[in-house]
Amino acid sequence: MQVRLEQVTKTFAGSKNTQATAVKELDVTIASGKLVGLLGPSGCGKSTTLFMIAGIHDVSEGHIYFGDHDVTALPSDKRGVGIVFQNYALYPHLTVWDNIAFPLLNAKEMKKRLKQRFAELSPPMANFKAYIQRLVEEAAKLVELTAYLDRKPAELSGGQQQRVAIARAIVKNPSILLLDEPLSNLDARLRVQTRDEIKRIQKQTGITTVFVTHDQDEALSICDEVIILKDGVLQQQGPPQEVYDHPANQFVAEFLGSPQINLVGGSIKANKLYLGNEEWFALPESLSDQPVNIGVRYENIRPDRENRKQAFEATVTSIARTGGTSTVQVRLADGQPMRLHRDSDDVLQEGDRVRLYARPRTVYIFNAE
Ligand code: ADP
DSSP states (O other): OOEEEEEEEEEEEOGGGOEEEEEEEEEEEEOTTOEEEEEOSTTSSHHHHHHHHHTSSOOSEEEEEETTEEOTTSOGGGSOEEEEOTTOOOOTTSOHHHHHHHHHHHOHHHHHHHHHHHHTOSSOOSOHHHHHHHHHHHHHHHTTOGGGTTSOGGGSOHHHHHHHHHHHHHTTOOSEEEEESTTTTSOHHHHHHHHHHHHHHHHHHOOEEEEEESOHHHHHHHOSEEEEEETTEEEEEEOHHHHHHSOSSHHHHHHSSSSOOEEEEEEEETTEEEETTEEEEEOSSOOOSEEEEEEEOGGGOEEOSSOOTTOEEEEEEEEEEETTEEEEEEEETTSOEEEEEEETTOOOOTTOEEEEEOOGGGEEEEEOO
């Protein structure tokens, strides 16, 4: 199911008659069957956006469509969405089986739809209870919890509890799955494991999934597309690699990638780019004279071994070796620092003067604010 937000704005009434705009005129389309990450720093409007798609929050302005259907005014239980919250929200006194079955047995709207699906089963099943049993077992199998159906949540690891929450969302056969920071309560190792699980489950079911995270690494590693927000405003949408390689602005360039990108001051004069005060290279397109910020990722800077005209001089100030790679810090002629990645067995030494190089298409130019 495709999800489309058209000029969606959300304002919350604050204290003393103030209003805070959490999401501003958001226009995005989430393609059917994709895993899409809503990404940005804390407070940028990710959860608010997710809750508007879910129907938990009303929109203040704009429209939300599921396929061609305008769902803006539709209550949450009629939207056919499954939601997973960061704290799992499991019932502690119920077993895994009961937790997964809960929405099937306790929501009026869901039961109505289930009875209809049951009546239309082919081949038919004799017994509605057996049908519920089958759905719970299928969901448990999908998240690999078949052996744990009799346990209580407290007898499971955090990752397993989160998988129960995912099974409970999926058992309803939702057309859209919404995940709100589903990994943030897990430790680092489980986080990686569970995010790969989410990817597998999403691919296996093909359910259009929106995944909220503030962790760019998480989003880049599993999402088909990312939507990046800042202060409730869309910054960029696209496949992770494309957004990483072609950031729309300085915010996106700095937000994506670990470690952070190098940003150094420079300028454009007569269509040439200056790194600090040093002429670097001629720009392929015409840009007006102005001070700029220049962004280059660590991995895109390398020592120049071919005496390129476009290389620039720097002095190595420190080398930090971590496992297979080193982070080398250098100082440009005008004193600005820059960092690059090298293999740990590289021969560079502190105090060395080096000539460095980056391909022009890996050099991003932003307005200096
Ligand atoms: P994120 O999920 O990106 O961390 P949120 O969507 O939770 O951000 O919040 C976006 C902005 O809206 C924040 O400034 C937050 O304080 C505000 N906000 C969120 N929910 C409410 C609410 N129920 N009432 C008032 N303000 C809210």
